[in-house]
Amino acid sequence: MNSIRINKKEYTVDVDKEMPLLWFLRDYVGLTGAKYGCGVAQCGACVVHLDGEAVRACVTKMKRAIGKEVTTIEGLSENGDHPLQLAWKDVDVPQCGYCHAGQIMSAAVLLRERPTPTDQDIDDAMAGNICRCGTYSRIRKAIHQAAELQKQKG
Amino acid sequence: MKADKTTLDRRSFLKAALLAGGGLILRFNWPVGNAVAAEKDHTAPATLNSYIKIHPDGRVTLFNPNPEFGQNVKTSLPMILAEELDVSWDSVQVEQADFFPEHFERQFTGGSQSIRRAWPILRTAGATARQMLMLAAAQRWSVPLDEISTATGSLYHKQSNLKLSYGEVASAAAQIPVPKNVRLKTVADFKIIGSSKRNVEIDNIVTGKPLFTSDYKKEGMLIAMIVHPASFGREITSIDDRAVRQMPGIKDVFTIEPLLRDYKKNGFDVFSYGQIAVIVGNSTWEVMQAKKKLILQLSGPTGNAQNGKPDFLESTGRHYAAMEQASTQPAQVKRRDGDPESAFKTAARIIERTYTAPFLVHNTMEPVSCFADVRADHAELYAPIQAPEFITKTLSARLGLPKEKIKINLARMGGGFGLRAYGHHVVEAAVISQKIQAPVKLMYTREDETTYGIYRPSYSATYRAALDENNQLIGFHIKAGGIPESPLHENRFPAGAIENYLAETWSIPSAITVGAFRAPGSNFIACAEQSFLDELAYEMKKDPLDFRLELLKRAKERPVGQRNDYDADRYAGVIQLLKDKAANLARPARTGRGTAAYFCHNTYAAALVDIGVKNNEPYVTQALAVMDCGIVINKDAAINMAEGALIDGIGNALYGEQLFKDGVPLKSNFNTYRMIRMHEAPAKIEVHFVENQDNPTGMGEPLFPPTFGAVANALFDHTGKRYYRQPFVKQSGEKS
Ligand code: FES
Ligand code: FES
Numbered sequence: 001m002n003s004i005r006i007n008k009k010e011y012t013v014d015v016d017k018e019m020p021l022l023w024f025l026r027d028y029v030g031l032t033g034a035k036y037g038c039g040v041a042q043c044g045a046c047v048v049h050l051d052g053e054a055v056r057a058c059v060t061k062m063k064r065a066i067g068k069e070v071t072t073i074e075g076l077s078e079n080g081d082h083p084l085q086l087a088w089k090d091v092d093v094p095q096c097g098y099c100h101a102g103q104i105m106s107a108a109v110l111l112r113e114r115p116t117p118t119d120q121d122i123d124d125a126m127a128g129n130i131c132r133c134g135t136y137s138r139i140r141k142a143i144h145q146a147a148e149l150q151k152q153k154g
Numbered sequence: 155m156k157a158d159k160t161t162l163d164r165r166s167f168l169k170a171a172l173l174a175g176g177g178l179i180l181r182f183n184w185p186v187g188n189a190v191a192a193e194k195d196h197t198a199p200a201t202l203n204s205y206i207k208i209h210p211d212g213r214v215t216l217f218n219p220n221p222e223f224g225q226n227v228k229t230s231l232p233m234i235l236a237e238e239l240d241v242s243w244d245s246v247q248v249e250q251a252d253f254f255p256e257h258f259e260r261q262f263t264g265g266s267q268s269i270r271r272a273w274p275i276l277r278t279a280g281a282t283a284r285q286m287l288m289l290a291a292a293q294r295w296s297v298p299l300d301e302i303s304t305a306t307g308s309l310y311h312k313q314s315n316l317k318l319s320y321g322e323v324a325s326a327a328a329q330i331p332v333p334k335n336v337r338l339k340t341v342a343d344f345k346i347i348g349s350s351k352r353n354v355e356i357d358n359i360v361t362g363k364p365l366f367t368s369d370y371k372k373e374g375m376l377i378a379m380i381v382h383p384a385s386f387g388r389e390i391t392s393i394d395d396r397a398v399r400q401m402p403g404i405k406d407v408f409t410i411e412p413l414l415r416d417y418k419k420n421g422f423d424v425f426s427y428g429q430i431a432v433i434v435g436n437s438t439w440e441v442m443q444a445k446k447k448l449i450l451q452l453s454g455p456t457g458n459a460q461n462g463k464p465d466f467l468e469s470t471g472r473h474y475a476a477m478e479q480a481s482t483q484p485a486q487v488k489r490r491d492g493d494p495e496s497a498f499k500t501a502a503r504i505i506e507r508t509y510t511a512p513f514l515v516h517n518t519m520e521p522v523s524c525f526a527d528v529r530a531d532h533a534e535l536y537a538p539i540q541a542p543e544f545i546t547k548t549l550s551a552r553l554g555l556p557k558e559k560i561k562i563n564l565a566r567m568g569g570g571f572g573l574r575a576y577g578h579h580v581v582e583a584a585v586i587s588q589k590i591q592a593p594v595k596l597m598y599t600r601e602d603e604t605t606y607g608i609y610r611p612s613y614s615a616t617y618r619a620a621l622d623e624n625n626q627l628i629g630f631h632i633k634a635g636g637i638p639e640s641p642l643h644e645n646r647f648p649a650g651a652i653e654n655y656l657a658e659t660w661s662i663p664s665a666i667t668v669g670a671f672r673a674p675g676s677n678f679i680a681c682a683e684q685s686f687l688d689e690l691a692y693e694m695k696k697d698p699l700d701f702r703l704e705l706l707k708r709a710k711e712r713p714v715g716q717r718n719d720y721d722a723d724r725y726a727g728v729i730q731l732l733k734d735k736a737a738n739l740a741r742p743a744r745t746g747r748g749t750a751a752y753f754c755h756n757t758y759a760a761a762l763v764d765i766g767v768k769n770n771e772p773y774v775t776q777a778l779a780v781m782d783c784g785i786v787i788n789k790d791a792a793i794n795m796a797e798g799a800l801i802d803g804i805g806n807a808l809y810g811e812q813l814f815k816d817g818v819p820l821k822s823n824f825n826t827y828r829m830i831r832m833h834e835a836p837a838k839i840e841v842h843f844v845e846n847q848d849n850p851t852g853m854g855e856p857l858f859p860p861t862f863g864a865v866a867n868a869l870f871d872h873t874g875k876r877y878y879r880q881p882f883v884k885q886s887g888e889k890s
Contacts, residue, residue: 015437016402023439027377032369033362035568037519038600039442042824045519073362080361088360092352092790095226095798097359098519098568104360123833130824132519132569134801136835138794 004066006031007075013066021065022046022057025072033073033101037130044129047102048072054109056128073101076108083153084108087146095133103129107143116147168282172328176210177321178286179328182279206235206283212307212321214239214246220272226795229354230788231272237346238280238339241307241320248354269787269850270756281336283327287320290327294318341785341847350790355566367565368523368597370536375525375593376405378586379441381431381448382606385817387455387467387665390429394449398433401447403440406590407433412581417551422544424576426607426667432586438597445599455817456665463665467817473637474510476662477614480635481508485658488644491715492654494620497629501620505693509617509682511880512811513637514610514671515827520568521603524583527593532559537580538567545577549584571802572670576608601822609812610671611636615682619690620654627690628654634679635660638668641675647725647753648687650718651709665817672802673855676754677862681807681880684750684863689876698867699733699749720753724782727844732760732780735842742766742775746872750863756851758782758844761800761861763836765868772869772883774804776838779857784848795853796841803861805830808883828883 002013006029015024020039025031025048037045039058046057049071050064076082084104094100103126110117110125117125122140131139168182183203207215216235220227232248284304291309292299295316303310309318358365383390395407409431413423431448435441457463498504525536533555539545542562550557567574583596598606613636620629630652634642644657671677691701703726710722729751741747741764751760762778777800786792809828813820821827866877 016439019439023437026369027437027439030371031362032364032366032371035366035519036368036438036521036597036600038824040600040823040825043519043829073360076361080357085360089352089356092350092356092794094353094356094359095794096519096567096569097353097355098366100359101362119837126832128831130519130829130831132517132571132802132829134798134805134830134835135794136801136830136832137797137837137839139832140837 001067004068004070006070007072013062015062017061017063017066019062020058021048021050021055021060021062021070024062025057025070031072031074035098035101037099037102042130043099043102044106045099045102047105047129049105049109052109054106073105076104082108083146083149084111084142086149087142091138091142091145093135093138093142095135099129099131099133103131103139107139107146110143111146111150115150117143168279168332170286170328170330170332172325173207173209176325177328178208178283178324179205180279180283180286180332181205182275204279206239206279208283208287208320208324208327210321210324212245212319214241214307214320215249216246217249226353226788226791227269229351230269230791231276233346233351233787234273234276235280237344238277239284240304243346243351245307270852273849277338278336281338282332285333285336286327286330287323289330289333290323291318294323294326347785347787348789351788353791365566366520366568367525367536367538368520368568370525370565370595372525372527372593375595376434376436376590377438377441378432378434378583378594378596379445380582380596380598380602381433381445381450382427382602383450383452384605385452385467386426386607386667386814386819387457387463387817388452389427389456390431390450391453392451393431394451397447398444401440401444403436404444405434405436407431407448408589410582410585410589412552412578412585413548414552417548420544420547422541422576423548424608424667424669425578430582434586434590434594442599462663464663468664468666469815470512470813473612473662473814477510477612477635477637480660480662481614481616481633483660485633485635485660487656488642488659489649489655489657489715491649491652494629494631494654494656497620497654498618498631500622501629502623503621504618505621505690506616506618507686507689507876507878508614509685509878510614511612511678511681512813513612513666513668514806514810515604515812515821516569516571516573516608516610516671517604517827517829518567518569518571518573521600522579522598523596524579525593525595526580526583526587528553528584528588531555533561533584533587535560535562535580535584536565537562537577537583538565538574539577539580540567540570540575541577545580548577548581552581553584553588571672572674573608576669600824604822604827605819607667608669609666610674610677611639611641611668613641613678615641615679617682617686619686621694625694627652627694630654631656632683633658633660634682635662637662637666638664641679643675643679643719645715645717645719647709647718647720648683648705650713650715650720650722651705653714655714666814672799672858673754676752676855676859680750680752680754680859681862681866684752684860685866685876685878688748688750688863688867688870699729702729702751724758724844725751725753728758728760728780728782731842731844732762732778735778735780735840736762739776739778739840745775746868746870748864748866748868748871750860750867752856752860752863754859755855757853757856759857759860761803761857761864763804763861763864763868765865765872767872772808772872773834774836774865774868777804777836778840778842780842780844781853781857782844782846783853783856784846784850786843787850792843792853793841796857797839799854799857800839800861801830801835803858804835804865807862807865807880808834809881811881
């Protein structure tokens with residue numbers, strides 16, 4: 001039992017099972033959307049979904065990920081049209097852009113759990129994602145906007 | 155508008171040619187702004203580093219040689235070209251330049267200079283291409299040039315109802331001699347400039363495409379990481395790599411000297427250590443594991459009388475004691491107006507306050523990385539670097555390769571804030587690749603970067619004000635310094651507004667390396683000065699903003715001294731607009747309000763924050779900014795930058811600090827180095843621009859410094875307590 005599904009594709013894991021998922025994704029699978037920012041579960045740049053839950057790939061060991069379903073920013077939507085991606089574009093959120101894969105992946109779980117998040121919900125769900133460039137107010141705006149889009153899509 | 159005829163310096167000429175496959179290419183020299191004077195031979199004509207291409211199908215390609223680290227120059231600067239060319243923004247594609255040293259005179263993003271320097275050049279280039287297309291159309295239709303008009307990529311002869319697209323005459327235009335003295339648009343005719351255009355890279359960012367150096371990969375590439383001494387002022391004497399060599403995936407372990415011993419450094423050659431250890435392996439995680447097992451033996455303090463560095467290992471406590479000591483001693487006088495000594499002697503009252511701030515870490519979101527593939531006769535690099543030109547010299551000397559054989563591809567940077575002006579990582583990666591004769595990607599861990607240095611210096615400033623018996627300000631004294639450099643700008647406000655003025659400077663040597671940090675020097679002194687003026691106004695029972703306006707009025711009507719580095723009208727303009735906007739912005743219940751204004755990097759900025767306290771922690775509920783940066787190019791991007799500068803200022807004022815014990819930086823990652831987060835950032839931000847037709851100036855830096863002051867003043871307003879020592883939130887378990 002050495003396989004893992006990443007963005008709906010099957011992969012065989014032939015690395016040390018202690019290796020964090022982040023480095024498996026980046027160095028072995030070639031998916032570099034999830035970023036390295038701190039390596040100690042502090043910044044959220046590496047957030048991906050593991051069986052639908054937001055996890056910090058930098059501290060999620062392969063032995064925990066094996067047999068599970070991983071979604072990264074590259075697999076969040078077919079055509080880059082997840083409501084969050086659309087809202088992110090419309091609000092023109094990024095500055096340097098480095099943190100945003102993680103921001104969007106954290107927000108995606110929030111939107112699924114709370115389709116109409118309050119500011120407090122956003123504070124709680126996004127507290128683990130640092131944006132050094134300070135795009136926080138735009139992230140907040142984009143999440144609200146994505147919630148609207150999601151509702152319209154039904 | 156100051157000039158709408160073009161004035162180009164002799165290096166900025168234009169050259170046209172026919173594109174292979176048809177169409178027009180107009181090459182020109184884009185003098186990418188450089189805030190720091192380069193020791194450069196300006197007589198050598200540069201090869202042209204940028205171009206506009208107009209393809210037969212009407213597509214327009216612009217080539218932007220600026221490195222991008224989040225300040226949006228990749229979008230905003232091409233907007234200027236597109237405006238004068240008179241095309242629709244949708245038809246424009248922007249290409250990012252790679253760095254070919256032989257093509258580039260200057261290439262540096264920093265000091266908020268990009269827009270200011272590029273403005274006249276880009277306008278002229280765009281207008282020249284447009285004019286050539288018009289000339290071609292005039293020939294084709296046999297009509298006079300002045301009967302031809304353009305709009306969104308088409309040419310019109312209204313009288314005869316003729317229309318041609320740019321693409322249709324582009325090849326013909328390529329044969330026309332490049333015209334001189336083309337007319338530029340008037341501000342009133344701007345359609346693209348002043349509008350909001352989305353980041354050209356947005357699709358790639360939100361879908362996680364590889365854009366950054368750390369994402370780069372090449373066949374056969376190895377991963378390298380460094381281990382540097384844990385303590386400033388010590389050097390590696392030997393390494394014990396026995397355990398490391400046994401570990402899986404590890405290829406090599408060695409030490410390197412990034413610079414040759416006799417190399418004459420330039421200003422961006424900041425290397426914290428003469429020697430560092432390197433581990434090379436197959437994958438990032440394997441090398442990370444190996445790093446933990448490498449043992450370094452270190453020397454004692456390397457400072458001595460010759461190198462001017464301390465002969466002891468530095469600690470934060472000792473730093474503050476030394477700064478306190480320095481601020482009570484006479485220092486080097488940088489400016490004296492009137493007779494400050496007598497003013498203070500005769501004063502009825504003297505108010506004296508001292509402000510301090512710690513070393514700050516840039517904390518760019520993407521830790522340092524660099525790809526290098528150095529061969530016997532050439533080198534290719536992928537690098538996040540704001541000043542490639544400078545590092546190429548260093549590389550060339552170190553690698554023994556001519557500059558033209560070194561190609562640096564400029565990747566998007568995951569943040570800069572001044573740190574990416576320094577290229578130690580670029581040299582290190584190249585030296586490693588040369589040594590192991592393989593392509594290599596050097597990756598710093600967050601800890602490596604946070605403890606490597608090139609910090610914002612630690613500062614202190616003592617302000618004194620002399621008041622007469624009528625509570626009038628008759629004398630002003632500032633004495634400021636830092637470790638290892640001073641933040642003093644002696645000719646800035648309030649110099650010029652006070653009869654008797656004295657400015658002194660001092661500095662304390664250190665082995666800790668420092669470098670530019672978003673608005674260097676200003677990012678501290680603005681806070682000290684604006685806190686002091688606020689307190690002074692309070693003591694004089696004046697409204698703090700009115701007090702500043704009063705000083706500026708005096709500086710305008712009866713300026714004191716030879717040289718004052720600000721325009722009192724524009725300065726007062728941002729304060730007045732802030733006042734007006736503040737009047738319409740209700741302060742939330744149980745919050746305090748603080749304001750501040752500052753001028754640096756050619757832009758005037760004023761900030762307001764409202765602060766409350768929740769769970770014993772200050773938090774900013776809302777913020778407002780006013781900027782006078784001349785014509786705003788990309789409105790929404792400018793607002794985004796301003797929001798970021800406010801949040802950065804709030805975060806660093808409240809939490810930012812690096813501490814030291816025996817030369818060791820104590821904070822190494824975000825678990826100890828506190829960063830502002832979503833719930834601590836203001837939920838509401840308003841940004842306003844002074845509308846004028848002055849040439850555009852920078853956006854990235856100028857709002858950052860006054861924000862610190864606004865935070866300090868809001869904290870006072872809310873708590874009744876003045877905050878003199880940054881960061882304003884003390885962290886639990888902190889010793890200093
Ligand atoms: S890299 Fe995983 S949380 Fe920072
Ligand atoms: S946009 Fe740069 S870190 Fe978030």
